[in-house]
Amino acid sequence: MHLRSFHHGAIAAAVLTVAALLPATSASATPTLDAPVCPQAEALQGLAIAPTPALAEPDYNAVVEISAGALPAGVLLEGDRATNTPYVFRGTPSVTGSFTFTVKRIFEDATPLTTSCTMTVGTPGDVSRIEGLDRYDQAVTVSKASFASSDIVYVASGEKYSDALSAASVAGLRKAPLLLSRSTTITTSTSAELLRLNPKHVVIVGGTASVAEIVVDALKAVVPEGVKFTRIGGADRFEVSRALIRHADLGVSSASGVVVATGSNFSDALAASPAAVLAQAPVLxxxxxxxxxxxxEAALLAHLGARSVHIAGGPASVSPALETFLAKSFTVTRSNGTDRYEAAVALNKAAFTSPTGKIYLASGTAFADALSAGPVAGRDGSPIYLVKNGCVPNSVLQEIVRLKPTSIIVLGGTATLSASVEALKSC
Structure with a gap:
C-alpha cells in the first residue's frame, strides 16, 4: 500500500544548488570526466552531516579542493591523492547560516571542473525526554503528557510486547492512550492515571495469562461505577491482533490498506504504528x-475492504513467499533496510513526506519504554525512529534535517537511551 496511504514514491529529497561548468568534449571522448559532487544542501547546527564522497566515482589521479567561498565551520573536505584517500565531506556544522562555495576537481592533464554549492545550516528542534520510574510509570508519563481525558483507554501487558504492539495502531486510530500492566498486579500510578483519564470504556488487550482477572477487578475498583470493561483476547498473539482490529466497537471498521509486521520481534511494528495511523491503517x-x-487473516483483510498491504521490515522479518502470496490479491509495498534502524528510516521516509512538528526516538533493542508512545505518535502524526543506546544513526539525523521538527522526544531513561542520544551524537 502507499504509505500515507502510503504515498509511494513521494519521498521528500533535499535539492542541491549545483551549477556544473563542463568543458565541451567530443562524443567519442573517453573517459567521461564528471564535475565534483556537493555535500547535502541542508543541515542542522550540532548534527553530523552524512559523509558524502566529493566524486561520483573514485579518481586517485585527481585533487579536490574548495576553490572559492567556504564550508560551514565544522564541516570539512577530507582526502589526499598522495595516499589514495578518497575525498569526502564530513563533520558537524557549528554555526548557522547559508554558505556558498565552489568545489574544484583538478586533473594532471585536463581542464579543472568546478561545481557551485550551497549548504544552509539551521537550528535543530528542542530535545526533551519522557521517562518514568519503570515501563508502567513510563506509560503513565506519556499519557499525562498527551491526554487530558479519554473516553477509551487500552490496557495491555508490559511484560510481553506483542499485545501492546497490536493495541498501538488501533489505540492511535481511536485517539486513545495505552497503559501497561503486570500480569497479576497493577501499579498505583497506573490506577491513578486511569481514574484521571475518566474513561467510559476500558479495553483489556490479551488473555488472562497476560492480564489476569485480578488486575481487571483492581481497575474496576478504581473507576466510577458504570465504566464498561471489555477483554479482547485470543489463543496467541496473532489471534489477539486479528480480534482487536476486527472488534465492532473498539477496533477498525474498514481500511483500504493494512500494514503487516512480524509478531516475532518488536522493532518493525513499533516503528510502523505511527506511520500506519497516519495512513488510517491498522498494523496486523x-x-x-x-x-x-x-x-x-485473509478473511480479516476482506472484512476491512483492504486493497493494499504494506510490509514493515525486510525478508528476514516477513518472508518473500508471503509477499508473493499477498501480491496476488493486493497492491504490495515493502519498507526495508540493512537493519532495524534503517528499516524504520525507510518506512518513515515513505510515510512522512513533509515537515513534522515532533519526532520520537526509541530504543531499537529494548521495547518497554516505547510501547506506550505508539498511539500518541500516531495520533499526532509524528514518526518514531529507532536509535542505539549511546548514539543516533546518521540516517536518523538526516531524517531530523529533512523533517525539521521543533520538538525531539527521547523515550525512556538514561539506562535505555543515554545522554549521548539526548545530545544527538552520531553513530
Missing amino acids: LVNGSASALTAE
Missing part, C-alpha cells in the same frame, strides 16, 4: 516466516 501481526496468509 503475522507469522513472518509463513508463505501465505491464514484463512482468518
